[in-house]
Amino acid sequence: MKILLFGKNGQVGWELQRSLAPLGRVIALDRFSQEYCGDITDTAGITQIIRAIAPDVIVNAVAYTAVDKAESEPVLARQINTEATAVLAHEAKRAGAWLVHYSTDYVFNGSGNKPWLETDNPAPLNVYGQTKLEGEEAIRETGCLYLIFRTSWVYAVRGNNFIKSILRLANERDQLTVINDQIGAPTGADYLADTTAHAIMMAINRPELSGLYHLVAEGEISWHGYASFIINFAQLQGIDLKLKTNAIIPVPASNFKTPAKRPCNSRLSTDKFQKTFRLNVPQWQIGVLRALTEILER
Numbered sequence: 001m002k003i004l005l006f007g008k009n010g011q012v013g014w015e016l017q018r019s020l021a022p023l024g025r026v027i028a029l030d031r032f033s034q035e036y037c038g039d040i041t042d043t044a045g046i047t048q049i050i051r052a053i054a055p056d057v058i059v060n061a062v063a064y065t066a067v068d069k070a071e072s073e074p075v076l077a078r079q080i081n082t083e084a085t086a087v088l089a090h091e092a093k094r095a096g097a098w099l100v101h102y103s104t105d106y107v108f109n110g111s112g113n114k115p116w117l118e119t120d121n122p123a124p125l126n127v128y129g130q131t132k133l134e135g136e137e138a139i140r141e142t143g144c145l146y147l148i149f150r151t152s153w154v155y156a157v158r159g160n161n162f163i164k165s166i167l168r169l170a171n172e173r174d175q176l177t178v179i180n181d182q183i184g185a186p187t188g189a190d191y192l193a194d195t196t197a198h199a200i201m202m203a204i205n206r207p208e209l210s211g212l213y214h215l216v217a218e219g220e221i222s223w224h225g226y227a228s229f230i231i232n233f234a235q236l237q238g239i240d241l242k243l244k245t246n247a248i249i250p251v252p253a254s255n256f257k258t259p260a261k262r263p264c265n266s267r268l269s270t271d272k273f274q275k276t277f278r279l280n281v282p283q284w285q286i287g288v289l290r291a292l293t294e295i296l297e298r
Contacts, residue, residue, distance in 0.1 A: 001204070004053055005029065006040055006088075007061035011156035012102060015193035016061055023197060027053060040084040050091040057200055058092050059100040060085060063132070067106070070127040071259040081131035086138035093144035098204065100196060105152040105184065105216075107133040110263020113183070117269050118150075118212050126260035136212065145207055147199055149192070149215040149273075152266045153226075155287075156189035157294045162223070164295065166230045170243035180224035180250035184266030185216040188287035199277050209276060214268035217284035224250040229285070233292055 001024030007013035008028035020026045029038025029049075036053075037045030040062050050058065063081055064070060070077040085101060092099040106129030107122040124130040139146050155161040169176055195215060203209040221229070231245045253264065270281050 001025070001057065002027070002053060002055045003057045003059060003200075004050065004055035005059045005061065006038060007063075008038075010061050011154055011159040011161065011189040012192050013061035014158050015156065015189045016059060016196065019190075019193040019197040020059070020200075023200060024056070027055070040088070041079055043084065043087045046084070046087055047091055050088075050095060054095055055097050056204070057098045057100060058088055059196070060088055061102060063102065065128070067126060067128045067262070068259040070131070074127045074131070077127055077131045078134070081128070082134040082138060085135035086142070089139040089142040089144050089146065092146070093142045097145070098200070098210075099139060099144050099146045100200065101135070101139060101146065101148050102192070103136050103148055103150040104129065104132050105150060105266040105268055106263060107136070107150065108263055108265070110182075110265045112265055113267070114265075115267040115269035116214070116265070118214060118272055125263060128260065129263075145203075145210045147196075147203060147210070148212045149196065150212070150268060151187050151192060151215050152268060153184045153186045153216075154189055154192065155186055155291060157291050158189075162186070162226065163230055163288070163291060166227045167234065167241075167295065170231055170234070170241040172242065174242050174244075175247045175249065176227070176243055177249045177251045177255065178224040178227045179253045179256065180222045181252045182262060182264050182266065183220050183222055185218065185220055185268070186226060186284045186288050187216045188291060191217065191282070191287050195273075195277070195279060198279060202277055213273040213276070214270050215273050216268045216270060216281075217287060218270070218281045219284045220267055221284065222250075224248060229288065230292060233289065234296060237296055239296060
């Protein structure tokens with residue numbers, strides 16, 4: 001099997017290089033790759049490389065994810081999240097290849113308190129969510145074989161994320177305000193990569209599995225609860241931090257004025273994924289504790 005991976009140095013892309021390796025030959029690219037074009041905004045270059053390699057699977061781990069910045073850069077966000085994705089899907093269809101693509105809980109408006117189903121109607125609140133939704137629609141319109149995984153609150157030992165931001169701020173401040181009315185599930189990049197590899201193996205000869213799936217860790221927490229979990233664990237490990245758990249102040253999202261509005265309910269139901277791919281989904285705490293342990297030991 002030949003797998004063409006775009007975005008090899010992102011949080012998920014880095015883990016995918018490891019998880020996909022046992023499946024076959026992996027050609028992993030990023031925008032700085034020299035031998036092959038890995039810049040998905042270069043549609044001519046991407047088209048050329050896909051046709052030259054003729055992969056069995058194309059994995060797109062690239063996205064414009066700067067949620068607030070997207071409000072002032074909608075053209076660039078749409079170029080990466082929608083237009084480039086459409087090119088990958090078109091070339092996957094032409095090659096008879098599978099396309100694996102990652103989307104987001106931000107396609108929903110965040111109302112209610114029940115986990116969103118794949119069949120629920122999207123209603124993005126911001127440019128980022130809208131362009132990611134348009135990317136999903138572009139994939140479906142081509143008729144290619146695809147696995148779209150909507151996920152949320154992604155973290156990893158590598159790269160920048162909420163865990164590292166909280167630990168950094170805990171060294172700088174003795175008090176911190178964190179949002180307590182946005183609810184989701186912290187989801188590890190390693191978990192996403194491992195389950196992606198499993199799904200590819202199951203789906204590669206079963207076109208009926210082509211479709212949209214929600215893929216997050218089990219359970220739920222607010223950003224405030226997540227921050228408290230991080231600091232509490234660090235304290236138990238004997239890490240000397242300026243910030244103490246009781247000095248993390250819960251506040252509503254309305255206290256923070258940001259360019260992009262964010263959904264309050266980011267819960268995603270993984271029932272469809274679990275039943276289709278016969279996997280159990282681990283509690284979010286398991287992955288966070290593993291990542292925290294590694295980050296704190298560095």
